[in-house]
Amino acid sequence: MTKDIRISKGAKVNIKGSAEKILTDISSTDSCAIKPGNFFNFNPKMLVKEGAEVSIGTPICFEKNDSRVILVSPVFGTVKKIIRGDRRKILEILIEPNSSNKKISHKVEKIDSLSPEKIKNFLLKTGSWPFIRQRPFNVLADPDIIPKSIHISTISSVPLGVDYDFILKNNKEDFQLGINILNILLPGKVNLFVDKDFQGFFSKIENANIFRVSGPHPSGNVSVQIQKTNPINFGEKVWVIRPEDIVNIAILFSTGIYSCKRTLAISGSSVLNPQYFKTTIGSDLSSILKKLNIDLTIQNRYINGDVFSGIEVQQDGHIDFYNNLVSIIPEGNKHRFFGWLPFFYNKIPSLSRTSLSWLFGRKGYKVDTNLNGEERALVVTGEMEKVFPMDIYPMQLIKACMAGDVEKMEGLGIYEVIPEDFGLIDYSNTSKIEAQEIIKEGIELMIKEIA
């Protein structure tokens, strides 16, 4: 089955520094980190102590409310440090890798003999369960439910978006195998979303419903795709898996060893030779950055993820669990003389016609992190709707979240969105409202109220 979806609202922000299609393998890292903060609403309980020796696949911590959901070590080495924050909240578990590659090997079954229960149990046991996230709210999947559908988006419509066809070019068979396994888990309900203009090998995948999406960002966002095909209703759950994790699941089922491959595009205008690297989840950024030419004459910001919704990371930090992109852009901590005058400073990308920047964007904009103004009361209306393709009133939903009106949030569609859907609103709104933060707080409130 193939279906076309057209997204008309939204915006493509073309920024400088897209990664070139060069892939380098980085097998060893200096340190590795597991960050419980990567998993929304995850409450970790430690299973190992500082100094313990762990192999690839050794359980490190589990979810307080469901001990079956575990996080496992991506490398062989020693637990060096458990970094805690306020109220002893676990921020990072640092593991120092050893040169050898000791792994925990699980017994594998033939694909034909698998049942949905067996698949779930195997994913849980091996620590691969966190590859599956669940809507509403983008939390880790609940193993006890049967979701409405499984959802994979192979489109990265964000600025500096990665090319999944290139990332997975050596794993085409594994990807098909992963889809086959998911099709056993939930027969006939695996939805694969591909770019209409460039489908690569994804269009030839079998055992999945293929949807061809066209249009500007946020057309690659899962929430938008779900809403356009089969919106989430009250009580329904949808599972979401990222393309590279399909491959990780497939490798797990064929070898019996926990696989946590992560291919990253390191891009942005501060990288002089932006390109792709293949490494493991949680590995340290500095060992990758060493292989690149980075403009160090300026102050840079390192972002785990895209420039709209990514998380700032230190230069010596570690990569996150779910992202395939590290963006490095200059900090914008400088003043602009009369910078508010309309039709001046047109090099800064703007979705508003109060700037002439739309004339200058063909080769891509060089962006920085300046706020370009100050936070103000919400005055301008209608601008959020221009970049928000869902059947939801974004400003009203934001206001309901600010007011903490749970019933209204529910009615206005909080179940259908996650913070990243508001990235473009964050970027483009005149009043510099922190929409993603407000929605995140709203979702946290919803989780508390429902539970």
Add this chain to the structure above:
Amino acid sequence: MKFLRKKLDDLRHPFRKGGKWEKFAPAINAFDTFLFVPSHTTFKGSHIRDSVDLKRTMSTVIIALLPALIYGIYNSGYQYYSQLDLPFTFLDAFIHGSWKILPMIFVSYFVGLTIEFIFAVYRGHEVNEGYLVTGLLIPMIMPIDIPLWMVAISVAFSVVIAKEAFGGTGMNILNPALTARAFAFFAYPTYMSGNKVWVSEASNVDAISGETILGSLAAGEEIKYSVAEMFYGSIPGSIAETSVLYILLGAVILMFTGVGSWRIMLSGILGASLVGYLFNLWGANALMSFSWLNHLLVGGFAFGIVFMATDPVTASQTNKGKWIYGFLIGVFCILIRVFNPAYPEGVFLAILLMNVFAPTIDHYIIEANIKGRRKRWKQNTPKII
């Protein structure tokens, strides 16, 4: 530039956190951010931001207002000299108008911004830029001869009662500029209506008859102006409302930049045209049989629908709502003109009325979205285990 920046940083020093004048930080911030866009970087949410901010949006509105304002200044002088049959040059008219109007703008900004600064310091938030537009709009919709102290009182009333009492910029229900006009209109009716206030010095010189077109129609008099004059704006009226040509130029700027809602403007014109046309068919009195096309040209309709109705804070916030809101403003504007001889000009009352109803319109549109979602949930319940 670096020198200026350094001077400013020195000047700011006592206003820093923990500094001597910390409380007055919003005042120096407003001055500083006027000269320089601050060096703040993003700290949560999106890492990059659009170059648009409220200052830029508001200054775009001011740019859009300038053609109408400059023509209004000229027209004030032109009306004065031509009614008195005095010889004059373009410059004479312009100087006469400036002499009258610039002090009004100064008073409006001085009083309004002072109140805004006081509230900003008192509440500890930054000074919002909204008043930059309001402060220019207020003199533009006043009669030319209104005393400056009345301008000051109207401004104070509108900023305190219509805006700050509701929580400041972005929270007000009524358009502040129109509230100022409404206040002056009901508090000082002799200065705000009648046939002697629309031309400079008309009340002192008998030779001047400064009746507006709508006033003449309501009084059952002949109109002495051609359609072209109505369009170009060489007619008596409030300072900047007369020239449809220059207001249209402003409308084009607002629509092109996306700052003003084309939905409201278009639907307002549609609403007024429709009702005007229906009244033409009825034709029971002079105002009813006044061509619907001319209804769009005279009075404050064009100015109101372009610059007042499109104020995003007081208009409907949803796109569907904007269509309804604009349409009803057009409808009520003509209805008030035709049916209420006491108020020959209907547009400012129509807009204020719809300001009050805009949240209701939005409420129903949003409820429809909520109901649609709940209906979808209900239809799908059988699938839930």
